[in-house]
Amino acid sequence: MDLMALFSDPAVWAALVTLIVMEVVLGIDNLVFISILSNKLPEQDRQKTRRLGIGLALIMRLGLLLTIGWIIGLKAEVFNLGLVGPVGEHGEPMFETSFSWKDMILIAGGLFLVWKATKEIHHTVDPAPTHDVMDAKNATINNAGAAIVQIILLDLVFSVDSILTAVGMTEHVPVMMIAVVVAVMVMLLASDPLAHFIEKNPTVVMLALGFLLMIGTVLIAEGFGVHVPKGYIYAAMAFSAMVEGLNMLSRNAHKKKAAQSPDPQI
Template identity: 80%
Template sequence: MFDAIVPLLTDPAAWLALTTLIVMEVVLGIDNLVFISILSNKLPPEQRQKVRRLGIGLALIMRLGLLATIGWIVGLTAPVFNLGFHGPLNSHGEPSFDTMFSWRDLILIAGGLFLLWKATKEIHHTVDPTPSHDVLDKKSVVINNAGAAIVQIILLDLVFSVDSILTAVGMTDHVPIMMVAVIVAVTVMLLASDPLANFIDKNPTVVMLALGFLLMIGAVLIADGFGVHVPKGYIYAAMAFSALVEGLNMAGRASSKKKQAALDAHQAELNARETAGPGV
C-alpha cells in the first residue's frame, strides 16, 4: 500500500485529481449534511450534537467500507433486470430514460422516495402544525428516540455513500486518492455540522428552503435511477441562487427590525419627555 502511495505524491495529475475529487465530495456531502441537520434538530437539545457526529461518523465508515470493496461497488452498476421501456433518443443517440435497472439505480430510487416522503412530511407539519389523522402525521414531528433518528440517518448515509463512491470511481483509479478525498470531505462535514444545524434551527424560513432542497434532491435521485441524468451543476446552481435570495430576505428582515427598534426607542423617549412635563 505504501509503495503505491509514494509515486502519487510526486505526480501532478494525482494532486489535481485529489483536489477535484475533494471539491466534488464536499459538494455531494452537503445534501447528506442538510438531512442530518434537519433530522437532528427534531431531537431534544442535549442529544443533537451527539447524533450529528454519530451520523457523520457512520457516513465516513460507510464510505471507507465501500472503498474497501471497490470491485463490488463497481458491480452495482451492472444491469439486474430490464422492463424493456425507454424514451426517445437524444442528440447523443442515447435514450432520454430507460428501465434497465442496476442495484445502484434501485438504491437511488429508494433513497429518493424516502427523501420525498420525509421532506413532504416535514413541510406538511410546518404548513399545518395542528394534529390530524393524515398518514404523514402518524408520528410526532419531534423525535424523542435518538435511535429512530440514527436509523433514518443510516439509510440516507447509505444512499449518499454509494453515490459518492461511484463518483470517486468515475474520476480516478487510485484508491488512496479516493480515501484521502473522502476523509477530507467528511472532516469538512463534521466541522460544518454544528454551525449549519444551529443556523437552520434559528432561522425557520431556512428550514423550508432546506426541505425544498431535499425534495429536489429526492426527485433527482429518482430520475437518476431511471437513467435521466440531470447535471449536478444545474442543481447546485439553483440551490446557491435560492440561498442567495433567502440571504437577501434575511438581511432585509434584520434591517427592518433595526429600524423598528430605533423608531420604538425614539417614540419611548418622546413619551418620557411628555410625561415629565414641559420644564424638563
C-alpha cells in the same frame, strides 16, 4: 503502487484536490438532512446524533472503498423491463428501462427523501395538528434511535453516489480515501454551525426541505437513467440561498429600524 511514487505525480495531486471539492459538495446534501433531522430531537441528543451520523457516513464510505470491485459491479444490469420509452431529438432514449443495483438504490433513496421532505414540509405549514398526530410525531422525533436509522438509510444512498463519483474521477484507492476523510472532516466541522443556523432561522428550514425535495427528485431521475447535470442543481441551490440571504438581511434591517423608531405619541 508505492505511495511516495504515487504522490510525486502532479496529476494525482490535481485529482485529489478536485475530488475533495467534489466530495465536500456532495456531502452538503447529507449534512443538510442530518441537521434537519437532529434538530427535531431533544437538545441533549442533537450533537451526539449529528456526530454519530457523520461518523457512520465516514465508515460507510471507507467500507465501500475497500470493496471497490463490488461497488463497480453495482452498475451491472440486474433486469430489463424490455419497454420502448420515448426518444429524444436524435433518437436516443429519454430514460432507461434496464436497472442496476445502483439505479434501484438511487430510486429507493430518492423516494425516501421525497417522502421525508414532504412530511416535514406538511408539519411546518400545519402548526396545529390533532393530538393523535402530535403524539405520534413526538414519539418519532424524540426517539434518537429512529432518527439514527433514517440517517443510516440516507448515509448509504449518499455514500454509494459519493464513491461511484470518486471511482469515475480516479483509479487510485488511496487518493479516494484521503478525499473522503477530508470531506467528512469538513462535514464534521460544519455540522454544528449549520444545525444552529437552521434552528435560529425558521425560514431556512423550508428552503432546506425544498433542497431535499429537489435532491430526492434528482436521485429518482438518475435511477431511471435521466442524467441531470449537478452544476444546474447546485446553481439553483446557490441562487435560492442568495435570495433567502437577502430576505434575512431585509428582515433584520426592518427590525433594527422598528427598534430605533420612537414610540408613537398617543
